[in-house]
Amino acid sequence: MAKVSILMNGYNSELYLKEAIDSIYNQTFEDWEIIFIDNCSTDNTKEIVLSYDKRIKYFKTHKNIPLGEARNFGLKECKGEYLAFLDTDDIWLKDKLEKQITLLDSNQDLQMCYSGAIWIDENGDEVNRDLPKAKSEYVFPYQLKRYEVNMQSVVIRNNIPIEFNTKMEFSPDFDLFMKIMSRYRVGVEREPLIKYRKLSNSLTTKKIDRWGLEMRETLDTIFSQNPKLKREYPIEYLRAYAKVYYYYARYYFSMAFIKKQILFFSF
Helix, strand or coil: CCCEEEEEEECCCHHHHHHHHHHHHCCCCCCEEEEEEECCCCCCHHHHHHCCCCCEEEEECCCCCCHHHHHHHHHCCCCCCEEEECCCCCEECCCHHHHHHHHHHHCCCEEEEEEEEEEECCCCCEEEEECCCCCCECCHHHHHHCCCCCHHHCEEECCCCCCCCCCCCCCHHHHHHHHHHCCCEEEEEEEEEEEEECCCCCHHHHCHHHHHHHHHHHHHHHHHHCCHHHHHCHHHHHHHHHHHHHHHHHHHHHHHHHHHHHHHHCC
C-alpha cells in the first residue's frame, strides 16, 4: 500500500491534465498512488489517465455528480497513511510531498499541513504568490482572521473521518479544513509548493451567492459544537462573521448592478 493517496477528480479535464499528472510523477518522494475519479467525461480524460502506469487507479462515476459527492466517492478508495489532493489544472512543485511528509513524520502531533502557492494564469505564467503567515501550531484562530489554505497544498494524516459536505456548492474544502483545524494542530510550510491555476470560469467566480451562506454554515457548526472557542477567541470570532456579512454585501451589490443593467438595456 502506498504511503500517500492522492485524490484527483476530473470532468472533461484534458486541457491541463497531463501537466498535472506529470507533476506528481516528477515528485522526489515516490511512495504514492493516484486515485483518479472520472465524473463521466466526454473528452479524452480517460485516455490520458490510462496512458500512465498502474500507480494511477482509475474509477468512473455511474453518472455526472456534484463535486463534493465525487470527492467522497474517491475518498473511499484512498487507503494511504496520508491523503493529498490535486485538481486537474494545477501543478505540484517537485519537492512538495517530500517536504510535507517529512514535516508530518517528524511531528506526530500535527494532523494536517499546507503550504504557500504560486498563482498562474491559463498560459502558466505567474501572476501572484500567496505565502502563509501562520506558524505550525494551533492555527484555527489565525484562519478565522485570514483563511490561507489552498486545497492543492494540503496533506492530511488519514486516521480521522474525512468527508466533504455534499450540500455545499462553493466551499466544501473550507468546511472540511476549518473543522479539522478547529480540533487539531496543523503544520505550515511557508514556501510555495504548488502552482494554482486561476481560471476566469472557475467555480469561485460563479458562486458568489453561496460565499457568505456556506461560510456562515461552517462557522455556525464549529462554534455550536465547541462553544468555548467563541469565548477563547472573541476577536477572531467577530472577524470571521464580519467577512460573512462582507460576502453578503458583495452578492447584494452584484445583484443590484445586474438589475440596473437589465433596466438600462430594456429601454
